[in-house]
Amino acid sequence: AQTVTQSQPEMSVQEAETVTLSCTYDTSESNYYLFWYKQPPSRQMILVIRQEAYKQQNATENRFSVNFQKAAKSFSLKISDSQLGDTAMYFCAFKPPRSQGNLIFGKGTKLSVKP
Amino acid sequence: DSGVTQTPKHLITATGQRVTLRCSPRSGDLSVYWYQQSLDQGLQFLIQYYNGEERAKGNILERFSAQQFPDLHSELNLSSLELGDSALYFCASGGGGGTGELFFGEGSRLTVL
Numbered sequence: 001a002q003t004v005t006q007s008q009p010e011m012s013v014q015e016a017e018t019v020t021l022s023c024t025y026d027t028s029e030s031n032y033y034l035f036w037y038k039q040p041p042s043r044q045m046i047l048v049i050r051q052e053a054y055k056q057q058n059a060t061e062n063r064f065s066v067n068f069q070k071a072a073k074s075f076s077l078k079i080s081d082s083q084l085g086d087t088a089m090y091f092c093a094f095k096p097p098r099s100q101g102n103l104i105f106g107k108g109t110k111l112s113v114k115p
Numbered sequence: 116d117s118g119v120t121q122t123p124k125h126l127i128t129a130t131g132q133r134v135t136l137r138c139s140p141r142s143g144d145l146s147v148y149w150y151q152q153s154l155d156q157g158l159q160f161l162i163q164y165y166n167g168e169e170r171a172k173g174n175i176l177e178r179f180s181a182q183q184f185p186d187l188h189s190e191l192n193l194s195s196l197e198l199g200d201s202a203l204y205f206c207a208s209g210g211g212g213g214t215g216e217l218f219f220g221e222g223s224r225l226t227v228l
Contacts, residue, residue, distance in 0.1 A: 033215035045219035105158040
């Protein structure tokens with residue numbers, strides 16, 4: 001069975017600084033998707049960034065980028081130039097490629113951006 | 116706006132009661148997923164439907180059931196409610212195509228007193 005581990009329950013960062021959130025996963029699949037979702041106090045689950053396992057290039061979306069290490073089964077999220085609006089819970093998630101595969105979430109990291 | 120609609124947004128009920136949560140997926144999505152988010156358990160996958168048929172089952176209690184109707188909306192039925200069933204219940208759709216992305220509704224907050 002696939003598992004996703006986020007080892008940092010809480011983190012804080014100063015506004016405009018850079019922070020990295022860690023995620024490791026365990027799977028025997030060779031192809032899959034990885035995601036970071038953000039859940040602000042409004043509780044909406046918002047996709048931050050996605051990575052397809054067959055792509056070696058790390059995904060980037062504006063201030064958000066990932067460090068995907070397939071062999072190490074590691075998928076960290078880097079947030080540059082942190083903003084107050086980045087304060088939220090961040091969930092790492094794994095999904096097999098099949099249409100019936102569901103998202104498997106880590107327990108989340110609570111990120112606080114301080115002014 | 117994700118395009119996934121969930122009702123009701125908030126629900127307060129008593130132990131032993133039964134409630135129904137409703138979800139309308141994004142236009143064109145055939146899959147509907149239900150997740151439960153509680154403080155101590157994180158986001159737990161409950162069940163998935165694809166075009167009216169059950170496709171995958173996770174940690175769903177026997178007191179809970181779901182179905183997907185011909186118009187693709189889905190309902191999650193929770194019965195004989197217990198205090199521990201208090202949680203945020205999310206519906207999501209998508210999961211196919213080239214991205215595998217799931218689109219989430221705003222959730223239904225259930226409080227059992």
